[in-house]
Amino acid sequence: MVDKQARRIAEFIEPLRVEPGSHVDLAKDFDPRYKARVKKRDGAELLRTGVGLLAEYQAKLAAQDSYGVLFCLQAIDAGGKDGTIRHVMSGVNPQGVHVSSFKVPSAEELDHDYLWRYAQRLPARGDIAIFNRSHYEEVLVVRVHPENLDRQRLPEEAKGRDVWTHRYRAINDWERYLCENGFKVVKIFLNLSEEEQRTRFLKRIDLPEKNWKFSAADVRERERWDDYQRAFSEMLSATSTPWAPWYVVPADRKWFARICAAAVLVHTLMEIDPRYPTVGKKARKELRAVRRQLEDEAPAGAARDPYAAEHRPGRGKERP
Template sequence: MPKHQRDRIAELIAPLRVEPGRRVRLPRDFDPGYTGDLVHKRDGAELLERGVALLADHQARLAAEGTRGVLVVLQALDAGGKDGTIRHVMSGVNPQGVRVHSFKVPSAEERAHDYLWRYSLRLPARGEIAIFNRSHYEEVLVVRVHDPEAPASHWRDRFRAINNWEHHVAASGFHIVKLFLNLSPEEQRRRLLARIDEPAKNWKFSASDLAERQHWDDYQRAYADLLSHTSTDWAPWHVIPADQKWFARIAAAAVIADTLMAMDPRYPTLDRKARRDLKQFRGALEDK
């Protein structure tokens, strides 16, 4: 990839990264309506297309290499655009090399284990990209918002446990990309209204969306706290401005593509004997 194109991607995502140790305050530190130097959707169309092509190329190399993997953690409030982001960003990749896991309310079996158990079961294999559509961070978001009596030390312990778990995953050869789709309350309101007003979207609406919306400020504080405590050198967070869906998709694709380019997976090369064998096989096929 030409250096100027890689520099362009790095420039685009740099303001979105949560530097380890930074104290985050939402929405002051990250504007949900930010679009960088891209003003209109058409401005980013080529950039998104290029990002999707990069993902497809590097995912094919990752699968062929078969020694490392990628975990993409995707978090957002209701109507944040997680499903659309996955659909558009991963549109060009081979579906055999990508696994998407959407985590719902824990089952009885899952509740019988520690809270990270079910997420460990869904980690990618080597050569794969796994996407967590909601993730282990729900354990310090929804659970926290609905358990205001728990002491602050409880959540600090969970942050520490999550950081240690992710460090183990990263040290085992799996790169972690963490994306928070940052939505404004007004844009969420518009999207929820669209789910009511547009028949094709009625199925998406749930009364629980309105109930959770009442806890908006609590969620903002919970997200700010987790971003502050769990953005690490081995698993940094990127806060994706989500008010403009087209920009959110460009930014998400850019972060994942940047990670894969840094990994630089390679197609396996054959040793001398294997290359000699291939010549013999080729000769046998030509004789037929």
């Protein structure tokens, strides 16, 4: 059953995967309105299933304490990152999930290499870390706005036309290092259309409770739409690797984007296949001794082992 479910999820997300080594033209290769023949009326149940599986595998991940997961979420403004995190992670244990949102780097962060601040927020073993925007900002926003590169005070030999090629290589190497040390990297790009972004911006203006989410700077960034699309396309082409592939999730329909994000994350955890730890013979012997002691403490009329009495007929009978 588990193998069949894993195959179905893998088949579902395969059209979203950026084949390592391929050349991506975002506008031509991925449709923001794609929905894989899934009907919206079925969306809520599919998301519940995904959230349930995610909770199950997260519990095993935490118990095994061998692997960690880094979930990178990238999108243009109004792409739906916050809502995706809120819905997809709704059923997990919050103690094992940590969300980091990266804003303009501080003076201290600018005094270090560009990956330094991201390395500070990596997951521990057994945990899931979510990057709401990630180290890929360093080849997206910084590329579209080269003045940000100047503020990083790079030495002269680190500048030049090859700076982006060098960064792609460094990011790929860093992610490979993480994967080889037991930290899986999941990367999702929420692919939003220009018209859907316009609609969402207007909604943020029209609804008073959403005004706080809107900034005039968002519209100024929208004027660089084509520049961002080129940067996204090159990023996907250069950094989708066998050890950390990109998944381009169609984001015009929020309900479908959340199903896809949950499926990608569940697929990653299924590949890890975490297991609850088992105890040895000595520990099992101690557990049996402790069980007998606790059963002997049952008051009159109470089941010796209430759980066993409920779940395993014939055991845990009442104390006379």
